[in-house]
Amino acid sequence: MHCWLACAWLLVGVIAPSAAADPLTTGTPLWFEANRPSLQAQQAVQILLAVANDGLDPHHYQATDLGQAVVQASAGPALDPGQQARLDAALTQAMQHYLNDLSRGRVNPSQIKANFSLPNQPATDLTTWLSTAVREQRLHAAVAQLANQAPMAAPLRQALAAYRALIPHPAWQSPLAPLPGRKLEAGQAYAGLPLLAQRLQALGDLASGTPTAERLEGELLEALKHFQERHGLSPDGVLGAKTWQQLNITPEQRAEQIALSLERLRWTPLRQAARMVVVNVPEFVLRAYEVQDGRIHVKLSMKVIVGKALDTRTPLFDEEMRFIEFSPYWNIPPSIARQETVPHLRADPGYLARQGMEFVTANGQVVTHFAPEHLAAVLSGAWRIRQRPGPQNALGDIKFVFPNNSNIYLHHTPSPGLFERDRRDFSHGCIRVQDPVALAKFVLQDDPGWPEERIRSAMASGKSSTLRLAQPLTVLIAYSTVVVKGGRVFFYPDLYGHDRLLARALRQHAATLPPQALPNGRIP
Incomplete structure (x- = not known):
């Protein structure tokens, strides 16, 4: 045969x-x-x-x-x-x-x-x-x-080919020289600058043919900033431990990261509705877009704050946004009440009034004064604590509700300064949005009864009110550590370790496949 x-x-x-x-x-x-x-x-x-x-x-x-x-x-x-x-x-x-x-x-x-x-x-x-x-x-x-x-599939496939082509590049055949200190700042000399420049040129951050620099300055300094921006780092031009780590990730490792992102695209439902709000957790970015003639048109993009990687990770799922709450109450989740609010009140009873908080009994009665037995009722689950609308409210002045089992929602925040951080995993799981007015305008764009002036007025009223959306809007909380923007490839840290989980799942999947037939027709 x-x-x-x-x-x-x-x-x-x-x-x-x-x-x-x-x-x-x-x-x-x-x-x-x-x-x-x-x-x-x-x-x-x-x-x-x-x-x-x-x-x-x-x-x-x-x-x-x-x-x-x-x-x-x-x-x-x-x-x-x-x-x-x-x-x-x-x-x-x-x-x-x-x-x-x-x-x-x-x-x-x-x-x-x-x-x-x-x-x-x-x-x-x-x-x-x-x-x-x-x-x-x-x-x-x-x-x-x-x-x-899938959206982004074509540019990701191009990025995969580009990084695979870099695998044999001489810039990664030898390690970067050790830094002269804990970090290398602008104007300092460094024996590894020629190899650093070679890598940045190969990656497209530094123009080819740029003269070799003896110090970290000029075009090389700007190229390092570009590299930092593309890798989720503060573009400060300082070569420290985090930048050093990213510079030493090989093209082969990057190619594997891109391949994982391609795999995620195959089952992430990015086109399931004509209008969507999508949060990419590792990127700390929300995008609102419309699908027209099979193409995605981004209408809005903003920074977000997501759940802490250590213990309160934001889950990945999709649901329909059905309500907007203006000047919302914050009903403090029992876990936060037990672990944070009750201990704080026990140590400082005045915290209740200063933060605009109140107790709510099992039959809905509101109790605004403090007593130790009230804390016991909260800990037993009979009572709860909520925060009234106002400048101290943890949800800010608007909340976007898409009912889900994890009690996750989008909301504003009284601490906008945190949006200036490069890494923004600070929440208990819910997602804080940088520009809630712009998001509300996108959600309500087809409702002429809600112009921007009315949105702002409802947010500032201090009186809680709920608006049921005439047309639900899909919200997708997704996860991709590689994003192509404007032809540039951006890499983000595997914040929650989901890339590692996916890589392990793919290895397990490969192990379940039948043995491979060899060219001689035998199965090992």
């Missing part, structure tokens, strides 16, 4: 199962014309051999073995119908396996703490989709369209 045929027999049994019609029963091969592999079959093999461009592994789709089988079937003796059917089935199943991974991802988002409401049924029937693309001889174009269907 020829090697390719042995491989094909093995592949039929080891590639992920598919709902495709079995060529052995239909008698109509998908990939053959006149008893030879068609041009579409050759294109399919080329596609499978190039899946690394999508951040996938060609070995998972038996690309090499199928490629050899198709070449030999094209140049060797004509195949009998049974041989054709077996090779045809193997190539069909490999392509469907790849297309499923490309369009839907390889792991369940819930495995990595992403509770997105994904559709029960896939939007695309891959069996019909593949058959149609092959019959119409547009496989390459159709796969390219599928690969780039």
